[in-house]
Amino acid sequence: MTGGDIQALSVRSLRSGYGRGGDIIRGVDLDQAPETILAVIGPNGSGKSSFVKTLAGLLDVRSGHVMVTGRDVTAETPAKRVAAGLAYVPQEANVFPSLTIGENLKLATEFLRGRAGVGPEQRQRVLELFPEIAARLRTRAGDLSGGQRQMLAFASALLANPEVLLLDEPSAGLSPKIVGQTMEAIVRVREAGVTVLLVEQNVAAALRIADEAVVLVAGQISLRARAAEVGASDLAELFFAKVA
Numbered sequence: 001m002t003g004g005d006i007q008a009l010s011v012r013s014l015r016s017g018y019g020r021g022g023d024i025i026r027g028v029d030l031d032q033a034p035e036t037i038l039a040v041i042g043p044n045g046s047g048k049s050s051f052v053k054t055l056a057g058l059l060d061v062r063s064g065h066v067m068v069t070g071r072d073v074t075a076e077t078p079a080k081r082v083a084a085g086l087a088y089v090p091q092e093a094n095v096f097p098s099l100t101i102g103e104n105l106k107l108a109t110e111f112l113r114g115r116a117g118v119g120p121e122q123r124q125r126v127l128e129l130f131p132e133i134a135a136r137l138r139t140r141a142g143d144l145s146g147g148q149r150q151m152l153a154f155a156s157a158l159l160a161n162p163e164v165l166l167l168d169e170p171s172a173g174l175s176p177k178i179v180g181q182t183m184e185a186i187v188r189v190r191e192a193g194v195t196v197l198l199v200e201q202n203v204a205a206a207l208r209i210a211d212e213a214v215v216l217v218a219g220q221i222s223l224r225a226r227a228a229e230v231g232a233s234d235l236a237e238l239f240f241a242k243v244a
């Protein structure tokens, strides 16, 4: 959605961690071009979820910067980051199970007044992206299948009309067939003009749809490549290096 040389997402010398513990994210630099899908993969415990939480504002930045379409959001609260165009879908608890789909969608925009492009037209665009959700507005979110629940979580985040969508392991707990449908939905989101940063344990599924991939090992980027060029041997070496 952004032209010229402005990156959708820029991260500079980012460090973050929990409480008084050591740094988990240990100096990450990253630029992501608009309307691309970037897969963030890596071994268990390498800091993928912590990275995306830091971008979303849920883990304090110890040093470095996060910029969305050229605007520095490092000091902003999670809510202000959403208003600045950076939406986040957590791995778990990403919908309200006791509310209907319609109520979930209504609640998602409750705190977004003033953000450009938020309103009935955006709602319509989002519902067109997710027909399965659009057809079940009165169904309780808790009665949806895992895949449908992910779609609802994506839809809720997209109502903010974000430039960048951060997804934390959307395939977790889904059957292979549903993983495929979820990945197809992510491609549709990108085709609608949204930049997607996709944290995934399911490396094969993520690489199939991503433009580029970064491998995070022990809180640092150890490889960045076009997704199609990431070879099994690169991954084995990097993933194994963590264990050794």
Ligand SMILES: Nc1ncnc2c1ncn2[C@@H]1O[C@H](COP(=O)(O)OP(=O)(O)OP(=O)(O)O)[C@@H](O)[C@H]1O
Binding pocket: 018, 021, 024, 042, 043, 044, 045, 046, 047, 048, 049, 050, 051, 201
């Ligand atoms: N709430 C927390 N408090 C303290 N340490 C945490 C917390 N959450 C994660 N960590 C630590 O941060 C490190 C990175 O964990 P993180 O969940 O970000 O990795 P990950 O790459 O997403 O792993 P996985 O693929 O298993 O989800 C781990 O050492 C983990 O123990």
